[in-house]
Structure formats: C-alpha cells, structure tokens
Amino acid sequence: MHLVKWLRRNMQQVMVFVVIAIMVAFVLGSGVRYIFDSIFNPMKTVVATYDDGTKIKREDYRASQNELKVLRMLMADQLLIQSQSGMTGPLLVYLLFPDSQFSGDIASQMKQAIQQGQLPVSQTELDDFFQQRPESPEILWILLKSEAKQAGCIVSTNKASETLRYAIPGMTKNQLDAGMLVRQIIKSSNISQEQIVRTFSDLLGVLTYTSSVMDQQAVTINQVKASLGRSKERIDAEFVKIAAEPLVDKDTDVTDAQIQQHFDKYKAHVPGDSSEDNPFGFGYQLPKRIQLEYMIVLLDDVKKKIEKPTAEDLEDHYAQNISMYQTSEPVDPNNPESEQIPKRRSFAEVEARIRSTLETEKTQIRANILFNEIKDKTEEEFEEINFDEATAEQLQKVAGEFDVIGAELAQKNDIPIATGKTGWLDMDAFSRDKILNTLGVRRGQQYLRLSDMAFAATEEKELRRRIGVPSVRTWQNLGPFSGGYFSEEESQYVQLMALVRVVGIQDAGTADSVDVTFETLGVVLDPQEAAEQTSFSVKDTVKDDILLMKAMETANSRGEELAAMIADANWIDAIDAYNEKYAATEADPDETEDAEVDGQKIELETIEQQLRMSQANIQKAKSMMLDNPGMASRIRPWLTGNMLINQLYTMLDEDNETTGTIQKPLPFEPEAACYVIKEVVRQPATTKDYLDNKAQAALQLSMSESAGLALVHLSPENILERMGYELKLKQEPAEEEAPSEEVPPSSDEESE
Secondary structure (H helix, E strand, O other): OHHHHHHHHOHHHHHHHHHHHHHHHHHOHHHHHHHHHHHHOHHHOEEEEEOOOEEEEHHHHHHHHHHHHHHHHOOHHHHHHHOOOOOHHHHHHHHHOOOOOOHHHHHHHHHHHHHOOOOOOOHHHHHHHHOOOOOOHHHHHHHHHHHHHHOOOOOOHHHHHHHHHHHHHHHOOOOOOHHHHHHHHHHHHOOOHHHHHHHHHHHHHHHHHHHHHHHOOOOOHHHHHHHHHHHOOEEEEEEEEEEOHHHOOOOOOOOHHHHHHHHHHHOOOOOOOOOOOOOOOOOOEEOOEEEEEEEEEEHHHHHOOOOOOOHHHHHHHHHHOHHHHEEEEEOOOOOOOOOEEEEEOOHHHHHHHHHHHHHHHHHHHHHHHHHHHHHHHHHHHHHHOOOOOOOHHHHHHHOOOHHHHHHHHHHHHOOOOEEEEOOOEOHHHHHHOOOHHHOEEEEOOEEEEHHHHHHOOEOOOOOOOOOOOOOOEOOOOEEEEEEEEEEOOOOEEEEEEEEEEEEEEEOOEEOOOOOOEEEOOOOOOOHHHOOOOOEEEHHHHHHHHHHHHHHHHHHHHHHHHHHHHHHHOOHHHHHHHHHHHHOOOOOOOOOOOOOOOOOOOOOEEEEEEEEOOOHHHHHHHHHHHHHOHHHHHHHHHHHHHHHHHHHHHHOOOOOOOEOOOOOEEEEEHHHOEEEEEEEEEEEOOOHHHHHHHHHHHHHHHHHHHHHHHHHHHOOHHHHHHHOOOEEOOOOOOOOOOOHHHHOOOOHHHHHO
C-alpha cells in the first residue's frame, strides 16, 4: 500500500525518468548492442595474440580460413609452385595449402633435388624442416600476412589483377581467363571482386617479402667475377705419373706396434677425407652397416610353372587390345610429311609379341601369389604382438625363419627359392652388389629402392622419419622387390623378385680396436658356386696403408731420380732410360737380377682445359657424400682430381700464365702418386666466359647462400617465435561450428 501511495505521489517524476531512459536507449541502442555482443558473442573471443599484444579472435580465424579458400580457388598453390622463387614458393604451398595436390610431393622432390646436387642444402636440414609440428595454415597466413605488411611489402590491387590476367590462362591452358574464374568464385562464395583481388594481393605481398629476405644474401658483381674467374680458368699440363700402388712390397715387415700407432692416429677419421694433417686421406672410422636376410625367386623358374596361353587366349587378347597393334603410315609413301592413316598389324605379325606379353603377365601373377604366401607364412605370428611397441628381440622371436619357410614353400610349389644372409654391408658394399643395388618397388608414382629402406631401418620404433622413406623396423619384411643381374654364363639379363629384411644394424663409429673384423658377403644365389667368403679387417687395412705410405716414399725418390735424369739429358731420353731400368719385363733379355723391376711403364701424359671446381660445388659434393655414402666412390675422384688441379695452379707465379719447360717432382698423396711436371699453362677466364655464364653463376651463388635460409625463415616454429605468437585459450565452438575450423590447435593438443 505504501508503494502505491508513493507512485501516486511521485508519478510525474517517474514518468520523466522513463521517458529519459527510452530516449537514451533509442539514441545509444547500437552501442549497447555492441557492448553486449563484445561480452557474449563467441566470435569475438580472443584465442591468441602476436606482435606484442595484437589479438587474434575467432572471427579473424574464420576470415583467414575463408581467404585461404579463395586462394585455393584462384589456383594460388599452382602459381606458387611455378613461380621463379626458388624454394620459397613450394614451401609456402606446404605451409598454407597442405591439402593441395602439390603439397604431398614437395618434400620428396626437394630430397631428390638434394641427391642430384641441384639443391645446396643437406638432407638433415630438409628433414628438420619437415619434422616440425605442422601449424594451422590459418594462423600462419595471419602471421605471414602481418609480417609482410609491417615490412612494407604491399602489392597493389592493380598489380594483383594484372598477375591474375597473365597467370590464369597459362595455368588452365586457355580454358579459363581471370574474369571467368573470379565470377565463378563470386557466385560460389558470395564475396566481392574487390575482396578476391585484395586477398590475392596479400599473397603476392607475402611472396615478395619472403623472396626479398632470401635476396638479402646479395650476390655482387665482384662475387660473380671471382667465381667465374676461378671456375672458368683452364689449366693445361704435361707430366709423368709414377703411382705408388705398383711399388708396394708385400714382404715389407710391419710390426704390430706400427699398426697400432697408425690406427690410433687416424681411427677417428673418415676414409678418404684428405687434409693438411692427413694428406693421404687415411681413416678407420667404420660407416653404418646392416645385415640382411633374403628370399629370391628367379622369374624364369616361375615361368616354367605357368599354364601356357592357348591360341584362343592369343586371339582374344588381340581382339580386345587391337589399338595396341596399330601403326600409322603416310597416305603418300613418297612423302613422309603427308597425312598419317592408321594401319592395323595382322595377328600373324604380332603373335609372338602377344604370347610374350601374356606369359609375362601370368608369370608376374604367379610370382605375386607365391610371395603373398611367403609373407603370410613369415608374418603369421606378428598378429600376436603390438608391432609398433614391440622390441627388436620380440620381433625376432615371432619372425618366421626364412630358410625353413623358403624350403617348405619351394617344395610345395616346385619353384626354387634361394635364401641366405649377407655379411655386414655398408652403403658402398651394398651398391657394389650386383643384385642388391637393383632391387626396388614402385608404389604409385614413387619408386622405392631397397637401399633407402634398408639403411633407414631402426631397431626400435622410429621417432623421426626420413622424407620419402616409410618407417622400417628390423625383422620386418620389405618387398617383394623386383630386380635382376646380368648372367655372363647365359649372356642375358636374369629377372628376379626378392623379399628382404634387416636383421642387424651397426651404427657408424670408431672401431673398438684394430682387431675388428666382419664378413662383407653379399647375395649368393648358388652356394655351390659361391665366391670365397669376403671379409673386412681393420688391421689388414691399416697394414696396407702403411705399405702404401712406404711405397709413396719410393715413388717420390723415383720422381727425384727422373727429374735429375731429365736435367742431364732431355724428357724423351730420360723416360726411355727410366723404363729400361724399372719397367723391364721378364722377356727383356737386358733385364738383370739386380734391377728394381716393378713393370710400371711411364709415359708423358697431357691434360687440357681442366677447370677448377667452385667452393660451392666442392661443398655440394661433400654434402652429397654425407647424405648418400654410396655415391662416395664416384664423387671422391672428382674431388681428388680438383685437388691436383689446384696443386698444379700453385706452381704458377701470380703474373705468369706458364711455367715453361721444367722438371719438377710433385708428390700428390691423395692419389698416392708422384707427378714429375714438364709444363703447366693457365688460360684465364675470358670476357666471353663472363658474359655467357654470369647469370647462371649469380643464380648458383644466390641459391647456395639462400637455400638454407628459406628453410629457416619459413620454419613454422621460427614464424611463431619471431611474431611472438601466444595461444591464449581454447574455447569450445558453437554446436553448429566444426572445432577444426574455428580454433587453432594448441601445442598441448598436438603433443597429446
């Protein structure tokens, strides 16, 4: 009752307040709604910050997601792949468009480029990049776009439009122009043309900024001149070579103390790595070695067991594949350029070819059935364990025995199956085996070599995978692989299939002692005709190196003697006198019992137009040897030859282009030989050399200096760190929204 009385008494004041409140609500309504939206709208939630507090809201994440969809529809991934930006474009595709058809091949293509020496980074650097935790493309797009704008790399919309008009027809083979594509995007996405072009200009800004960071490794004209001045400078030389190898005396006494001392001095060195402290390149560090078990079936043996195709089979195949047996001939036989008309080859002409094709297909099918049976038998107990978590010992216990199962299935199928175990093979020994180095298997567009898979094997579950190589455990069946070898006895190439598994791994390292030995036997198909067991002995290797070093002393003294003989007479007479003294044969009646005969006949040799390797190419070659030790035997002679050219170059005075006729001994330990030099001529790089090669030289220098930087600059971890990215919270999205589209993944979620 009191409230009613109060309202009656103060009705006028109450009405004034209500009117004022209504007026305020009417005037400030939008602002009030904004305040309420800011507080209660989940799209305004801040999920992360960067760059000293700049906020990333859920709506920013959604906008970034939409922009990337637009870029995908604009075929930005293809444009980046085709851009002349070195590694920058492909790496941006990998980061921003992980679902692109190009993204899955980028890592393997870069790996292949490294192995071919086309990409001057190491395999380890590449693996480090692709092993990082993948960050959300939406977050990376926000950060990269902001970084580019802060650096002032803003591409105008006019420039972006021009780029689209030029690029789209080329990428679609003139099936679409930029206008048609943009209209399709507007229709499907309901966004304006201005937004599409602005989004594309942002991408060009990111590409421009990232490329400019790489280009900061500026290549100057003087660098190009210096590089070409060295690499295009040619050396001609005449000399006599006295090799130390033929002078080795196996009967020379070498004590155990000498062997131990020599081993201790070079045991930590990699073989063949010549240096000032180790000119011969002695080294006894043992490379990584693996031991294999194998089952091998010759396809000729399988072919004997297939049912031969009948005449009806041949005719059916011919009728069903008639297009395979057509050729084209010109309408006018006298004019090869005239119109071509199809001509069907008769059944009689192609009968033999069809028979061979059908027999090959049946042989392959029969071989595949046999190897499926082999795999089932050898892997049947794997189902009893958790393969990923099992130890190497557990895998060994459940792995089927190759020799037992091979003998059983050979008898059952009446097809010979060769089984065996190799010795401990390093990459070089593996590549020299006539069968192992041919084995491989095709999986889709990728060809996997046994060597890559076998040397990537680990005893425990691998935490770090190599690019392009599946995870491999010891005692795991690999294959079946296809391969073969040339049989000298049968004068033909023998095709085969093999199932292989790694049964032992010994990591690279220093030998425990000089007495270390191990077998290095490869694949043996016929035990009765097997070659003698091969083995490696550290002690024998050290002894041989000591004998070679002593023989080098003899070669040097022979070189000094030849130089003295030349000084007293002339080159021709001196060489003849040397050969008469040291290269006499048993059939030579002038040979005396006291003559030091080694049978090494010397002669005057010439090298012409020899180029020196650039420092970048030297480092590239060394990197290739580290990443692929199997190539060392082929690469090392190039490096050794380059060292000889450099030695010859040092014999020239700075201002002279020739030594003139001389007789100077040049001991060259990396090749274990003494050269007696007659003349060295230097031909400096010409202006034409510079003009013809300056662009390529600048590109190579730029790539050498910036390739590794691209992997660092575009590393997801480095992008987050330099932009100060910090995840603030994880808020569950609304029910109608997919979590993966709204919330960037957190580090904790990834680790879980």
